Amino acid sequence: LQTELDEEACSLLPYEHFLIYSKRVLTPKGLTAAIVEVDKGKIVSVKEQSTPPTSSTELPVSDYGNAVIMPGLIDLHVHLNEPGREEWEGFVTGTKSAAAGGVTTVVDMPLNSFPTTISKESLQLKLLAANGKLAVDVGFWGGLVPENAENTTALDELLSSGALGLKAFMCPSGINDFPMTTASQIKAALPVLAKYGRPLLVHAEVQQPLEDGHPQLEEFTGLSSEEKRHYSTYLASRPESWEKQAVQELVNAAQITTAGSSAQGAHIHIVHLSDAGNSLDLIKKAKHDGAHLSVETCPHYLSFSAEEIPDGNTQYKCAPPIRHAENRASLWKALMEGHIDFLSSDHSPAPPELKLLEEGDFINAWGGISSLQLVLPATWTFGKGHGITLERVALWWSVNPAKLAKLSQKGSIEVGKDADLVIWDPETSFIVDENYSLFHKHKVTPYAGKTLSGQVISTFSRGNLVYHEGHHATKACGLSILSA
Numbered sequence: 001l002q003t004e005l006d007e008e009a010c011s012l013l014p015y016e017h018f019l020i021y022s023k024r025v026l027t028p029k030g031l032t033a034a035i036v037e038v039d040k041g042k043i044v045s046v047k048e049q050s051t052p053p054t055s056s057t058e059l060p061v062s063d064y065g066n067a068v069i070m071p072g073l074i075d076l077h078v079h080l081n082e083p084g085r086e087e088w089e090g091f092v093t094g095t096k097s098a099a100a101g102g103v104t105t106v107v108d109m110p111l112n113s114f115p116t117t118i119s120k121e122s123l124q125l126k127l128l129a130a131n132g133k134l135a136v137d138v139g140f141w142g143g144l145v146p147e148n149a150e151n152t153t154a155l156d157e158l159l160s161s162g163a164l165g166l167k168a169f170m171c172p173s174g175i176n177d178f179p180m181t182t183a184s185q186i187k188a189a190l191p192v193l194a195k196y197g198r199p200l201l202v203h204a205e206v207q208q209p210l211e212d213g214h215p216q217l218e219e220f221t222g223l224s225s226e227e228k229r230h231y232s233t234y235l236a237s238r239p240e241s242w243e244k245q246a247v248q249e250l251v252n253a254a255q256i257t258t259a260g261s262s263a264q265g266a267h268i269h270i271v272h273l274s275d276a277g278n279s280l281d282l283i284k285k286a287k288h289d290g291a292h293l294s295v296e297t298c299p300h301y302l303s304f305s306a307e308e309i310p311d312g313n314t315q316y317k318c319a320p321p322i323r324h325a326e327n328r329a330s331l332w333k334a335l336m337e338g339h340i341d342f343l344s345s346d347h348s349p350a351p352p353e354l355k356l357l358e359e360g361d362f363i364n365a366w367g368g369i370s371s372l373q374l375v376l377p378a379t380w381t382f383g384k385g386h387g388i389t390l391e392r393v394a395l396w397w398s399v400n401p402a403k404l405a406k407l408s409q410k411g412s413i414e415v416g417k418d419a420d421l422v423i424w425d426p427e428t429s430f431i432v433d434e435n436y437s438l439f440h441k442h443k444v445t446p447y448a449g450k451t452l453s454g455q456v457i458s459t460f461s462r463g464n465l466v467y468h469e470g471h472h473a474t475k476a477c478g479l480s481i482l483s484a
């Protein structure tokens with residue numbers, strides 16, 4: 001391997017045409033022993049073979065034995081927060097974390113950076129800021145806000161400048177510079193998205209009056225510090241009815257995306273679903289009725305439950321909230337049955353002080369969970385009890401995300417695709433403790449202290465070995481991915 005002493009290099013390997021072998025290569029046909037030939041960043045052949053290449057081959061060979069070779073993960077929901085808030089994460093630490101976690105493509109959310117990505121100009125600023133800092137490939141979602149929702153020209157420019165789609169919030173986003181939009185503003189934007197065949201991603205919560213017996217939103221400031229330390233106080237503040245109302249409004253809006261309608265070809269994607277009850281039922285029915293609708297959930301909703309969140313541990317705070325264990329089981333069931341289309345991290349870091357860990361104040365702490373480097377082991381570890389398979393992991397983390405973002409050159413190990421690969425050992429466990437190299441800018445995560453199984457060994461990004469056993473390539477050669 002090239003060491004840090006060498007001149008800057010995009011890859012830890014000194015060549016671009018080589019063979020990789022393992023007994024467990026995940027191709028669209030399934031898991032098989034195979035040789036993957038990589039040349040100039042592309043997969044040029046995949047040959048099933050039960051033994052590694054003999055020494056006679058003139059090409060260099062990396063023999064990974066029984067490790068699993070899978071398509072690199074594609075994480076469509078990451079807040080990298082640059083420009084403007086790189087002290088929250090930033091492109092350098094965010095994409096190094098991705099590489100260390102086998103995530104070879106990240107699509108960056110339009111908020112928590114400053115400016116937010118709501119115009120052609122702010123997208124240009126994003127691209128400038130990202131230049132030379134990307135360890136893996138990064139795409140960008142544009143933002144749909146009241147300022148541009150009814151401005152067809154602005155949305156057209158944003159999409160024609162390369163945004164892979166748009167993101168909207170139906171409730172306050174937790175950060176003042178990215179305001180929420182209503183269902184009618186969302187509907188107004190759909191015809192422009194239809195023109196580009198690009199999706200609208202939505203944070204699906206609509207504020208509703210809270211049930212009697214619980215403090216109403218306006219009463220939160222009066223809560224005692226003790227009450228604000230209880231996770232149950234926070235959980236009660238964002239009930240399933242908020243998600244259900246949003247989903248109902250989106251299902252109604254999606255009606256104009258069907259054939260012959262004004263927004264035919266547009267697609268609505270619900271991000272980070274937490275409610276596996278009424279909200280999921282509405283989604284299942286709408287899909288059954290042919291709505292152009294998809295939905296994701298995140299590992300933290302599948303890993304943790306409200307019952308286990310101790311008072312004051314605000315690193316678990318996110319919106320929508322992590323719900324009860326029964327809900328988690330229903331999410332796993334829906335995921336295994338294909339009603340939930342794929343997974344994303346919703347990596348949403350902030351400086352630790354915003355998490356108010358000393359006070360343990362769930363009401364005022366930053367809502368957002370950091371997990372980008374850990375999503376593969378987290379999915380694998382907590383999926384074991386639910387019948388998870390390697391094929392499903394690739395479907396949820398590579399194949400389906402590539403389809404939504406229309407990244408046709410990525411998402412599977414097939415000839416002609418980008419050589420984006422993660423090589424990992426599902427059977428090796430580790431503890432996320434101070435000895436574990438977490439490359440996130442901040443180490444606050446609810447996975448701290450947890451034992452996870454699934455150790456990433458190597459990550460290839462377009463044929464460059466960008467990460468191998470704790471080492472990153474010395475030069476960041478990831479590309480900004482713009483829609484065609």
Ligand SMILES: NC(=O)NC(NC(N)=O)C(=O)[O-]
Nearest residue numbers: 173174175318319348367368
């Ligand atoms: N501004 C945010 O990053 N919000 C995020 N925060 C969460 N999920 O708690 C999100 O995705 O909604």
Ligand SMILES: [Zn+2]
Nearest residue numbers: 203271272319
């Ligand atoms: Zn959100």
Ligand SMILES: [Zn+2]
Nearest residue numbers: 077109346348
């Ligand atoms: Zn988010």
